[in-house]
Amino acid sequence: MPVYEYRCAKCSKDFSLVMSVREHERKKPRCPKCKSQRVKPVYSGFFAVTSKKS
Secondary structure, eight states, X not given: OOEEEEEETTTOOEEEEEOOHHHXXXXXXXXXXXXXXXXXXXXXXXXXXXXXOO
């Protein structure tokens, strides 16, 4: 499942949530520290694990 990263606009806490793509489309995330829904996505790099060796 994908990991989504956010930053709270109210308290500036960075946090990550693991949820399916469907959950991400339907749910509005809340900050775990202050419970605000004023969160913005933080874009970061990603990696993929494959079975092939390079």
